[in-house]
Amino acid sequence: MASASVMLQECGIRPSLQRVLILDYLKSVHSHPSVDSIYQALLPGNPGLSRTTVYNTLELFAEKGLALSLDFGEGFLRYDGETKPHSHFRCEKCGRVIDIDSVPEGCEQMLPEGCSLTGTSLYMFGLCPQCNRDRDV
Secondary structure, three states, X not given: OOOHHHHHHHOOXXXXXXXXXXXXXHHHOOOOOEHHHHHHHHHHHOOOOOHHHHHHHHHHHHHHOOOXXXXXXXXXXXXXXXXXXOEEEEEOOOXXXXXXXXXXXXXXXXXXXXXXXXXXOOEEEEOOHHHHHHHHO
């Protein structure tokens, strides 16, 4: 995988230190973090970082295709550094979000005549394996 700096440049984004840090972090975690969780994770090593910078940077990344912006109806957005087409499952008990490496087949056949598909966004909800085990105990 290309470095964060190269990825930013390829998308026409100036690779500032904070942008590189945020992109590196987002690409390294698979927890679908919020602005606040990214801010809290990066703040100890970067005391000049602000929530506003994290928010604005993530919105820029989403606009340029470096990240996905996910809205699970929780009152805040989550971000995903994996941008290839895929679906998401959110546990209704613990809030964990799990990637599902597929897109439903037949989506294009469901479109009205004359429409073309440019992307999909499928959110599924239920209980993750751990919460299912806890429920059965």
